[in-house]
Amino acid sequence: MGGIEIGTAETVVFWVLGPIALAGALGMVLARNAVHSALFLVNTMLALGVFYVVQEAPFLGAVQIIVYTGAIMILFLFVLMLVGRDSSDSVVETLRGQRVAATVLGIGFAGLVGAGIARATEGMVVTGLEGVQGGEGGAADGNIEAIAGLLFTRYLLAFEVTSALLITAAVGAMVLAHIEREPGSRLTQKERSRARFLTSDHPQTLPGPGVYARANSIAAPGRLPDGSPAEASYATGVEPQVVEELPPGDPAGDGRDPGAGRGHGPDAALGTTRGVTR
Amino acid sequence: MSLTNYLVLAAILFTVGAVGVLVRRNAIVVFMCIELMLNSVNLTLVTFARSTGTLDGQVIAFFVMVVAAAEVVVGLAIIMSIYRTRRSASVDDANLLKY
Numbered sequence: 108m109g110g111i112e113i114g115t116a117e118t119v120v121f122w123v124l125g126p127i128a129l130a131g132a133l134g135m136v137l138a139r140n141a142v143h144s145a146l147f148l149v150n151t152m153l154a155l156g157v158f159y160v161v162q163e164a165p166f167l168g169a170v171q172i173i174v175y176t177g178a179i180m181i182l183f184l185f186v187l188m189l190v191g192r193d194s195s196d197s198v199v200e201t202l203r204g205q206r207v208a209a210t211v212l213g214i215g216f217a218g219l220v221g222a223g224i225a226r227a228t229e230g231m232v233v234t235g236l237e238g239v240q241g242g243e244g245g246a247a248d249g250n251i252e253a254i255a256g257l258l259f260t261r262y263l264l265a266f267e268v269t270s271a272l273l274i275t276a277a278v279g280a281m282v283l284a285h286i287e288r289e290p291g292s293r294l295t296q297k298e299r300s301r302a303r304f305l306t307s308d309h310p311q312t313l314p315g316p317g318v319y320a321r322a323n324s325i326a327a328p329g330r331l332p333d334g335s336p337a338e339a340s341y342a343t344g345v346e347p348q349v350v351e352e353l354p355p356g357d358p359a360g361d362g363r364d365p366g367a368g369r370g371h372g373p374d375a376a377l378g379t380t381r382g383v384t385r
Numbered sequence: 386m387s388l389t390n391y392l393v394l395a396a397i398l399f400t401v402g403a404v405g406v407l408v409r410r411n412a413i414v415v416f417m418c419i420e421l422m423l424n425s426v427n428l429t430l431v432t433f434a435r436s437t438g439t440l441d442g443q444v445i446a447f448f449v450m451v452v453a454a455a456e457v458v459v460g461l462a463i464i465m466s467i468y469r470t471r472r473s474a475s476v477d478d479a480n481l482l483k484y
Contacts, residue, residue: 118386125394132398132421135414136405144414148421151398155424158391164431164443167450171427174450179420179457186461187413190474201477206408213404220396228389234438250443257444269451276455283462286469 110232120161128154145183152176163236166251314340391432398425412464412474416457423453 131151135144152175160168200206240253258266294302304310314329314337328347329340341347398421405418427446434442468474 113386113388121386121390121394125390128394129397129401132401135417135421136401136408141411141414144417148417151421152424155428158428159431162391162431162435164434164446167427167431167443167446170447170450171424174454175420175424179454182457182461183413183417186465189465190413190468209404209407212407213400216403217397217400220400221393224392224396225389228387228392228436231388231436233388233436236435236438236440238438239440253440254443254447257440258447261441262444262448265448269448272452272455276458280458280462283459283466 111235111237113233117161120157124154124157127151128158141187142184145180145187148183149176149180152180163240164250166254309339388432388436392429395425395428395432398422398428410475410477412467412476412479413461415476416460416464420453420457423449 128151131147131149131154134147135151138144138147152171156168156171156176158168159165159171236250236253240250325342326345326347328336328338331337336347402418402421402425405421406415409415409418427449430442430446430449432442434440434446464474467479471478473479
């Protein structure tokens with residue numbers, strides 16, 4: 108049989124979308140941020156969907172775009188949002204040299220498989236699907252009906268087993284994601300409030316950092332009315348920072364908090380407005 | 386241009402996905418790389434279906450998509466439950482079976 112010539116339009120589509128798909132795949136692997144990875148993968152999947160349509164598989168192309176980019180990737184994004192966007196990769200290699208080894212291995216694998224495929228399929232005949240899914244007077248009335256014909260005859264058993272697989276997956280996801288809580292085990296607001304007032308030294312919220320301070324850094328501790336730093340306002344995990352209390356050269360710079368015990372109002376604590384008020 | 390171009394592209398995409406699985410540490414990104422590998426195999430199936438003039442390749446690609454959807458649902462649920470217990474989605478942190 109002679110086969111079909113591949114037209115110029117398809118060639119153009121391939122050479123435009125092929126690099127885009129490849130760039131998406133590389134971007135997915137290289138992107139530090141997992142959300143960027145997901146978006147790069149969407150890009151690749153859309154390009155592949157167009158390839159399916161071009162290759163006489165319009166049904167698969169539509170399913171690719173709806174199921175893969177529409178449903179699966181959105182599921183990925185949901186889970187990324189649940190897990191936290193900033194849970195990005197660590198740069199630490201658990202096995203030394205593993206990244207380099209994997210890359211070298213990948214290049215070698217791509218070279219071998221690519222060259223092998225290229226040689227094995229050289230001059231491969233394009234029979235085309237006109238014979239099995241041809242339109243008017245053909246074997247079937249288009250791609251979808253031809254697929255449906257196969258799906259409900261030769262692949263009927265596989266199709267039925269798929270339904271079992273899907274229900275198993277749904278039940279499995281529910282079981283895995285479910286947290287067992289006995290009824291009544293959750294504390295009510297009243298019980299929590301009571302526990303807070305009876306046991307804790309701090310029924311109210313802890314003082315925030317930076318109250319009366321000259322910096323909005325979380326490391327700057329809040330001040331007590333006498334100007335000393337409030338220890339309860341120290342941020343956990345951050346070294347409390349000594350913040351310069353008055354602008355340099357201030358005549359009243361006695362080391363105490365400028366806002367405390369003086370009659371200047373709240374603006375007096377700010378060095379920039381101090382010169383104006385005086 | 387022949388169908389070989391599609392097949393070589395699919396092989397390269399598969400390789401990129403495999404390298405991603407080996408290189409990345411974030412379990413979700415590893416999962417995405419597996420999706421990419423499944424997708425590239427689908428492209429191969431569709432290409433061969435066109436080459437041989439039968440639709441079986443397309444039907445198998447369809448089944449691959451169904452299985453991938455089910456796999457993603459279960460896999461992401463597993464990642465969620467691991468994250469809930471270990472506060473991390475890194476594959477290096479889940480090493481309890483190591484010793």
